[in-house]
Amino acid sequence: MQQLTQKLGSGDMVIQEIPYPQVGKGMVIVKNHYSIISAGTEGSTVQAARKSLMGKAKERPQQVKQVLDTLRKQGPLQTYRAVMKQLDAYSPLGYSCSGEVIEVGEGVTEFRAGDKVACAGVGYANHAEVVAVPVNLCVKLNDTSNLKNAAYNTLGAIAMQGVRQADMRLGETCVVIGLGLLGQLTALMLKASGVTVIGIDVSDSAVKTAVDNDVVDLGFTRNAAGIEGQIQRTTNGHGADTVIIAAATSSLDPVNFAGAIARKKGTVVILGAVPTGFDRDPFWYRKELELKMACSYGPGRYDLNYEEKGIDYPVAYVRWTEKRNMEAFQNLLTTQKINIDYLTTHEFSFNEAPKAFDLVVNKTEPFIGIALKYDYSKTPKQEKIITNEKSASGTLGISFIGAGSYAQGNLLPNIPKKETISKVGVLTNSGTSSKRVAEKFGFNFCASNDADVLDEKTNTLFIATRHDSHGSYVLKGLKADKNIFVEKPLCLRESELTEIIQEQERSNKAVMIGFNRRFSPLTQAIRVKFGDGPKSMIYRVNAGSIPADNWIQDLEIGGGRIHGEVCHFIDYLTYVSGSMPVSLSAQAMPDVNGLNDTLNVLLKFENGSTGVIAYYANGSKSLSKEYIEVYSQGSTAILNDFKELKIYGKGKPSKKKLINQNKGQKEMVEAFVNGLLSNGKAPISFNEITAVTQATFKVLESIKRGGEQVEI
Known part of the structure; x- marks a missing residue:
């Protein structure tokens, strides 16, 4: 399968073949029909990757501090490996897509092959032909759903969470600062709720788009003369009940301007990436304004139990989770209570994705939403990808399951370079990391499933996955008569330890643990x-x-x-x-x-x-x-x-x-x-x-x- 990737170090962006994703417990495998490029979030990531090392350092002072701390504690070699691991890695892009379920994992009951779905999540809903997504980041669609519009799933949920944080009532007035993709979606939802919407942006074209498509009741450019007075007149001298900031900027102007146009005891919701160091006087203090943050898609975000384990919050106590926000957004589209057809100003085939990102970064012409369309007639293949044509002929054939930061910094670089040692295959949860590790360290292939790295060419298996999978992979390796190196711990359950002891006695293979x-x-x-x-x-x-x-x-x-x-x-x-x-x-x-x-x-x-x-x-x-x-x-x-x-x-x-x-x-x-x-x-x-x-x-x-x- 193909996926769009970028190297943080060089900024190089390529579509490349990577292994088919593993279908883990509580996961669904989706063949993408469309994915949406987020000009704000993804655009800033791509711009940062294309900067010099000094430019990257200026944008990420906290990471520079971490590098210096590692240098002090672990020395230059380990620091160099850690930094280069980040710079050389293939980073997936994308976080909002739609398509068709082609496979479901253990414990999944609400989806089945053939279902149309919309997906969300950084690291999951990628720009790729096939993606693996946890159940709580995936919503089922109607058969009649427009999949191009449905692909705005993540952005729609983010906008909806901002609207929920605003907690507005029928007839109230909201000013939306920033009329990019997120601001347009926010304004659409507010207006569908009976709220009077005033839109503001620094771009004339963004304001014109909102006005022409009846997204806002009034629209102003930020530098329009007398803008504060016009907002006062529109709100009968009260000021806006709520201001939602959907802009992305390092300037303090949006948050200070929000203080100027909000009514006394009004609310300001931060939806975009803006600083919040507002001036206390004359507005924020005297008006007793309330500042709220909207956390991404909504409740459940950044909660491992919710997003990875699929444990839902009871609806009686958490009415609107991130998944329910996605479902509500899709319902607005299906019932045509909002119309987002106008948002997709550009559509590219997936093969033209780098060209689409050039448009985002260089801004050669006005745009709002950019959709990538996939050739979903293709049948994805679960097969290993050859990264080194040299045959694995050494007496010791090594394969890796899991190859994260520790493995790349401390295990892989330290395997002796001998003719008697062959590097066979690599399997990780991420196809991009599998591909990069296989290329960088000279393995013959990157794998799609366990069987690929447990074949006869491998006689020694390194296991460097998350702790909960150690025991099962050790057992699989021993049952396949492989020598085992496993990062600590050996296992998490005593029952697994008993099985491992029995299997090692049967196979008499070497078992090593990473007690360095x-x-x-x-x-x-x-x-x-x-x-x-x-x-x-x-x-x-x-x-x-x-x-x-x-x-x-x-x-x-x-x-x-x-x-x-x-x-x-x-x-x-x-x-x-x-x-x-x-x-x-x-x-x-x-x-x-x-x-x-x-x-x-x-x-x-x-x-x-x-x-x-x-x-x-x-x-x-x-x-x-x-x-x-x-x-x-x-x-x-x-x-x-x-x-x-x-x-x-x-x-x-x-x-x-x-x-x-x-x-x-x-x-x-x-x-x-x-x-x-x-x-x-x-x-x-x-x-x-x-x-x-x-x-x-x-x-x-x-x-x-x-x-x-x-x-x-």
């Missing part, structure tokens, strides 16, 4: 110095907070931070002690979200060693993240953030200091690959991997039991 810290050169120095005798150990982690709505904190998807990260530190103490964990107790600090991400864990090991993991999400960001102390037989090691090691014993302390932080990722990947090539074994024993995983489950059990000691 034990491979750090400074960790190796500690092991050499202290050997296998009993030790007392402290591992303090200044983890920092992660919002409760982040996927990592979701127990079903990310497993929480104990599964996602504390397992690292249990493994580290297991390795340094030279012994298996046998029991533990854990207590977490209570918090309102029940995240269990500020906790202490006390571990006991077979050889008598003890270890404390102090994992804190409530500390200062200025403090280093990881600090370790090891005590044994009169000697002490202090390791600070994997950059500096001091060992105290007799005489003067020994010191080792690295220029850059080294958490052992490179050494870990090399040890795994070289181990397979030499003896077919992983550098961490399977017993250690399962013991640490079991201990992670026991941490949660101990917390639930009030810190009671539990056996592992």
